[in-house]
Amino acid sequence: MTRLLVVEDHPVMSEAIAAGLRREGMAVDVARDGHAALEHLTVTRYDVVVLDRDLPGVHGDEICRRIVAGGSGSRVLMLTASGTVQDRVEGLDLGADDYLSKPFNFAELAARVRALNRRPAVVLAPVLDNGDLHVDPNRRVALRAGRRLDLGPKEFAVLAYLLANAGRVVPAEELLDRIWDEATDPFTTTVKTTIGRLRAKLGEPPAVHTVREAGYRIGEP
Secondary structure, three states, X not given: OOEEEEEOOOHHHXXXXXXXXXXXXXXXXXXXXXXXXXXXXXXXXXXXXXXXOOOOOOOHHHHHHHHXXXXXXXXXXXXXXXXXXXXXXXXXXXXXXEEEEOOOOHHHXXXXXXXXXXXXXXXXXXXXXXXXXXXXXXXXXXXXXXXXXXOOHHHHHHHHHHHHOOOOXXXXXXXXXXXXXXXXXXXXXXXXXXXXXXXXXXXXOOOEEEEOOOEEEEOOO
């Protein structure tokens, strides 16, 4: 599951970008000034940061510098109202991975985000195996006993996360935090519903176990 941070001080634009990217199957958080962006970046590792250059609080240039210096591997797509060649050069020199001038077409923004997310990070996610389950996060392939599973984005992300934590009980709250985004109602049953769909697609014998009042687990403790 692609995790994004949209940093844009214009409320209508930030919500429109976030809503559109969520429809693309991504988990999106929103920050409307530089200080809020840094708070988000402190607690969450994002795959892509869509970053407005001209921000109140802390300028977008400084945020970009800190992302690069922090070594998180987050890709930066910088947005700006100025489309001059010099501005693009400055943004890329700061460490931004891509640059998009306002106004822009949403389809182009979404395509650029997808392209950035496809770029391999310094360390690729490992292939995950447990029993007859096999998940390759980089190729987005999930198999059980050699049979390819037709999983939705959230189902795939839940399975991969549980496999990465095999043997440990993962609370529903942790899954909600890592796979969904801050716009999700914390009291929702979406985790339980997604687990139910995943179990149905995994088939028998059961692979995902419920630990009462604790969470979910794959494999033996």
